[in-house]
Amino acid sequence: MGRGEGRLKRALRPSLATPGLLGLPIGWLAVFFLAPIGIVAAYSFNALALPPSTPGFTLSAWHAFLHSSVYLGLFWKSVEMSLIVSALVVVVAFPLAYYLALSGAKRKYVLLLVLIAPFLTSYLLRVLAWKVILGNQGVINTFLVWIGLQAHGHALSFLLYSRFAVMLVLGYVWLPFVALPIFVTLESLDRGLLEAASDLYASRAQAFLRVTLPLSLPGVFAAFLFVFIPTVGEFVTPSLVGGTSGYMYGNQIVDLFETGFPDWETGATLSLFLIGVIAVLTLVFVRFLRAGEARAA
Amino acid sequence: MDVALSTNGRRVMRVFFALVLLFLYAPIAILVVFSFNKASVPTFPLSGFTLHWYHEFLTNSDMQAALETSAIVAAISSAVAVALGILASIGLSRSRFRGRGLVTTLVLVPLVVPLIVLGISLLLLFHQLGIQLSILTIVIGHVVISLPYTVLVLMPRLERIDTSLAEAAYDLGAGPLTTFGRVTLPLILPAVVSAFLIAFTTSFDEYAVASFLAGSRQTFPIFLYSALRFPSQLPQVIAVAVVVLSLTILVIVGVEVWQRRAEARLEAA
Numbered sequence: 075m076g077r078g079e080g081r082l083k084r085a086l087r088p089s090l091a092t093p094g095l096l097g098l099p100i101g102w103l104a105v106f107f108l109a110p111i112g113i114v115a116a117y118s119f120n121a122l123a124l125p126p127s128t129p130g131f132t133l134s135a136w137h138a139f140l141h142s143s144v145y146l147g148l149f150w151k152s153v154e155m156s157l158i159v160s161a162l163v164v165v166v167a168f169p170l171a172y173y174l175a176l177s178g179a180k181r182k183y184v185l186l187l188v189l190i191a192p193f194l195t196s197y198l199l200r201v202l203a204w205k206v207i208l209g210n211q212g213v214i215n216t217f218l219v220w221i222g223l224q225a226h227g228h229a230l231s232f233l234l235y236s237r238f239a240v241m242l243v244l245g246y247v248w249l250p251f252v253a254l255p256i257f258v259t260l261e262s263l264d265r266g267l268l269e270a271a272s273d274l275y276a277s278r279a280q281a282f283l284r285v286t287l288p289l290s291l292p293g294v295f296a297a298f299l300f301v302f303i304p305t306v307g308e309f310v311t312p313s314l315v316g317g318t319s320g321y322m323y324g325n326q327i328v329d330l331f332e333t334g335f336p337d338w339e340t341g342a343t344l345s346l347f348l349i350g351v352i353a354v355l356t357l358v359f360v361r362f363l364r365a366g367e368a369r370a371a
Numbered sequence: 372m373d374v375a376l377s378t379n380g381r382r383v384m385r386v387f388f389a390l391v392l393l394f395l396y397a398p399i400a401i402l403v404v405f406s407f408n409k410a411s412v413p414t415f416p417l418s419g420f421t422l423h424w425y426h427e428f429l430t431n432s433d434m435q436a437a438l439e440t441s442a443i444v445a446a447i448s449s450a451v452a453v454a455l456g457i458l459a460s461i462g463l464s465r466s467r468f469r470g471r472g473l474v475t476t477l478v479l480v481p482l483v484v485p486l487i488v489l490g491i492s493l494l495l496l497f498h499q500l501g502i503q504l505s506i507l508t509i510v511i512g513h514v515v516i517s518l519p520y521t522v523l524v525l526m527p528r529l530e531r532i533d534t535s536l537a538e539a540a541y542d543l544g545a546g547p548l549t550t551f552g553r554v555t556l557p558l559i560l561p562a563v564v565s566a567f568l569i570a571f572t573t574s575f576d577e578y579a580v581a582s583f584l585a586g587s588r589q590t591f592p593i594f595l596y597s598a599l600r601f602p603s604q605l606p607q608v609i610a611v612a613v614v615v616l617s618l619t620i621l622v623i624v625g626v627e628v629w630q631r632r633a634e635a636r637l638e639a640a
Binding site: 178 | 376576
């Protein structure tokens with residue numbers, strides 16, 4: 075085969091191959107990801123409706139939602155809970171990642187795997203563990219009675235079925251995962267920069283505040299978002315350990331779809347609002363990353 | 372001097388690290404302890420050693436049916452997700468075309484959509500199309516969840532492969548399928564295996580989306596969720612929990628070790 079023919083084949087290949095390769099995955103996501111979200115939007119504007127109501131475009135569900143103290147109140151409550159959880163988890167995970175990535179700890183990858191392993195095990199089972207620990211008849215309360223620190227029948231009832239329980243369990247579930255993005259950023263940090271700072275008589279604290287911290291911010295924000303996004307729409311943990319005071323926005327969405335009197339129009343509006351908020355947050359984050367890259371270049 | 376941490380700082384960090392590990396593993400250890408406890412409620416003081424709960428679970432047919440359903444759903448959905456992931460990753464890594472950024476975004480964006488919204492939107496789609504909920508509808512949902520993960524695992528590996536190898540195969544007259552089967556696939560095999568395992572474990576453990584899309588056959592997480600609401604089943608569920616946790620940890624560590632070796636071999640070759 076001549077060289078020219080090979081080059082010709084090479085030139086033709088991508089244009090022929092790419093649509094064939096990408097067609098299936100794009101098609102799958104168009105049908106099972108984009109179209110369904112379009113249908114959610116259609117329900118929220120009443121372009122589609124559950125019988126007996128008749129479909130017809132209206133903004134009434136959005137109007138009701140934006141003027142409802144119940145739904146917006148729940149939304150802000152969920153935002154507050156998951157902001158606190160994400161912030162705490164990042165604050166705890168940062169020093170761990172810093173220690174593993176920069177202090178030259180022996181076997182740092184093994185330690186990292188030990189730290190992350192709980193995240194790779196079943197979510198529900200980790201929630202179950204806390205139910206067993208926190209309940210009125212649970213490990214903590216019966217242990218306190220057993221060693222005589224607590225009288226019978228005076229269980230610490232705030233432990234389970236409370237906002238506290240939801241936040242504790244969410245923090246527990248997400249903590250191992252958060253260390254990963256922070257570790258990756260710190261690991262890829264040019265150690266020469268730290269040495270340069272030290273050569274220029276920067277103290278450790280100065281080197282940390284002026285070099286390490288600013289350079290690790292993309293990883294920190296990524297970690298924060300990775301926790302905030304799934305927890306703000308969470309409904310599984312609050313329904314297992316939250317009781318009425320731990321009820322979140324996600325539980326409200328589920329109840330609008332799955333109770334005896336479903337209200338799909340409102341449920342779809344709440345869902346679409348949630349995606350909208352998350353889309354804005356993600357876009358802001360991507361902008362921030364791009365700006366950082368542009369500055370670095 | 373070490374620029375990152377002083378000697379004292381390092382000591383403090385070591386203690387802090389140990390405390391966090393204690394916080395992470397103590398609840399799991401407590402589950403293990405109570406899975407061997409005689410009493411039918413998990414309370415102190417411990418009341419004696421038993422294997423009763425493990426025996427119970429081995430004879431609980433509902434639980435076994437749920438485990439089987441989850442295994443089927445996880446196997447099919449991860450196979451489909453990996454296949455689609457391979458197509459997408461090759462398509463995206465081999466060529467630069469207009470709209471590449473858009474396609475990459477589309478493939479990765481399910482990662483940031485809350486599961487509750489994915490579940491509900493698919494429920495509405497199937498309702499609209501008049502499709503009955505079944506194992507198949509869960510599989511479809513799980514493919515959407517896993518696809519981005521498979522791409523995230525496969526893309527970096529594909530981008531590190533020397534493209535001249537595939538080009539040499541083409542020049543020697545191999546068709547696209549032969550080139551993929553004989554050159555590309557063996558080179559990305561470790562990544563394919565980990566993509567499959569990530570997709571499999573994600574699906575096996577997934578509750579939120581499955582809870583909206585399940586028909587009459589429940590998956591294992593759905594079974595667990597309902598069992599968590601009936602305290603009488605608790606000890607058995609704890610025993611299963613211990614079995615499942617140990618198996619996952621074993622698989623994770625095994626794969627990690629295997630992957631390291633395989634990658635090292637490929638890098639050396």
